[in-house]
Amino acid sequence: MKIEKTIIGFAFALAACGNEGLDFSEQNLRAVGFGSYTEQFTTRGEVKGAIPDSTSIGIYAYYHDDSNWAADAAASRITPNFMWNQQAAFYLKINAFVYSPLKYWPNEETDKLSFIAYYPFTDPDISDNPANPVHPESTDSTGLTPLLHNDDNGLPSFNFTVKDTQKYQTDLLVSELITNLPQTRDTESDPGLPFNDLTIYDKVKFRFHHALSKIEFRVVADADIRKDIVSFHLYDLGISNIYKDGTLTTAYNALEGTSYTWSGQTNRHGTNPAYNYPCTTYVPYLLMPQTLRADAMLSLDYEITLKSDGTTYHYVGTTPVADQDYTYRNTASIQLNTMKLTGSGDALTEWLPNHHYIYTIRLRANRIEFTGEVVDWGEELTPPALELSEE
Numbered sequence: 541m542k543i544e545k546t547i548i549g550f551a552f553a554l555a556a557c558g559n560e561g562l563d564f565s566e567q568n569l570r571a572v573g574f575g576s577y578t579e580q581f582t583t584r585g586e587v588k589g590a591i592p593d594s595t596s597i598g599i600y601a602y603y604h605d606d607s608n609w610a611a612d613a614a615a616s617r618i619t620p621n622f623m624w625n626q627q628a629a630f631y632l633k634i635n636a637f638v639y640s641p642l643k644y645w646p647n648e649e650t651d652k653l654s655f656i657a658y659y660p661f662t663d664p665d666i667s668d669n670p671a672n673p674v675h676p677e678s679t680d681s682t683g684l685t686p687l688l689h690n691d692d693n694g695l696p697s698f699n700f701t702v703k704d705t706q707k708y709q710t711d712l713l714v715s716e717l718i719t720n721l722p723q724t725r726d727t728e729s730d731p732g733l734p735f736n737d738l739t740i741y742d743k744v745k746f747r748f749h750h751a752l753s754k755i756e757f758r759v760v761a762d763a764d765i766r767k768d769i770v771s772f773h774l775y776d777l778g779i780s781n782i783y784k785d786g787t788l789t790t791a792y793n794a795l796e797g798t799s800y801t802w803s804g805q806t807n808r809h810g811t812n813p814a815y816n817y818p819c820t821t822y823v824p825y826l827l828m829p830q831t832l833r834a835d836a837m838l839s840l841d842y843e844i845t846l847k848s849d850g851t852t853y854h855y856v857g858t859t860p861v862a863d864q865d866y867t868y869r870n871t872a873s874i875q876l877n878t879m880k881l882t883g884s885g886d887a888l889t890e891w892l893p894n895h896h897y898i899y900t901i902r903l904r905a906n907r908i909e910f911t912g913e914v915v916d917w918g919e920e921l922t923p924p925a926l927e928l929s930e931e
Contacts, residue, residue: 778816
């Protein structure tokens with residue numbers, strides 16, 4: 541299955557900050573500002589575009605003194621000693637990224653830098669610190685807590701909680717690790733591997749991955765009743781017993797690259813059987829990747845009015861009168877992990893990161909069909925229209 545990757549270009553000005561072995565003679569300093577995006581990417585489930593104005597990414601950078609990532613990792617010397625959760629803000633007015641203080645590339649050819657980044661930037665000492673609580677539905681809270689300290693060994697990991705309200709839900713993006721960049725390199729051909737052509741390109745290009753699952757629900761009328769529908773009212777659509785928090789861990793090896801693993805999911809949406817986590821049709825939700833529990837349910841409550849077929853009558857006195865439109869209300873539910881994937885017949889038992897899942901509830905004359913499909917994140921599909929009145 542294709543996994544969407546998005547390339548974003550940055551230009552860094554980097555400094556040593558106490559590391560020995562760096563040539564900081566004035567004529568060799570190469571201070572560089574942030575560049576602009578090479579491509580757009582999705583930062584919320586329903587919005588496609590650049591990082592919103594005045595929002596930020598967080599960057600971790602590792603300095604290898606006369607060494608490289610593999611050697612330092614083997615010796616447990618991988619600490620974010622060059623940039624630790626460095627905030628880099630995007631400003632639309634100048635179409636650039638700003639951070640402070642500026643840092644500089646090391647001039648020694650044997651010195652290297654490695655990078656990894658995430659969005660949205662979160663200050664672990666302020667935004668989601670229990671000692672400084674922020675209302676979980678506030679836009680001031682990202683739901684994210686970076687766990688890597690500046691003297692810790694390894695790659696960053698994150699605690700994340702999905703917001704209950706869809707409009708506050710924010711995508712979590714984590715880049716692939718880029719290793720062993722010297723100052724002299726060619727990143728036009730490859731964002732990570734250095735080339736010895738003495739051409740200076742000062743952009744570090746990140747490949748970001750969506751760390752969450754994109755979930756969408758659709759209600760459609762089958763062709764056999766579409767022409768007869770007068771009105772449709774959806775009273776309730778919801779899911780229950782869906783995990784909403786967990787810990788994302790990143791890891792790296794030279795053969796497979798960067799990996800992302802979710803663990804520790806505990807808290808759940810809609811754990812009370814009498815309450816569903818409410819959903820709206822045709823609106824994407826950014827939810828926690830997970831293996832779906834046996835008690836995870838999808839349910840709906842709807843009312844539909846159909847035209848009379850003109851063959852059914854009732855009598856007014858002795859005069860036969862054609863029946864009018866017929867209205868009925870119905871409820872239905874299904875265990876989420878038993879829903880079949882369109883085309884394959886396999887059960888859709890888990891939500892994976894960086895995937896877009898579409899659940900379709902198809903109304904037919906004598907039954908309701910539940911199906912699911914997986915499409916590329918960002919792909920636009922136009923389903924058959926059905927006018928809905930929702931509460």
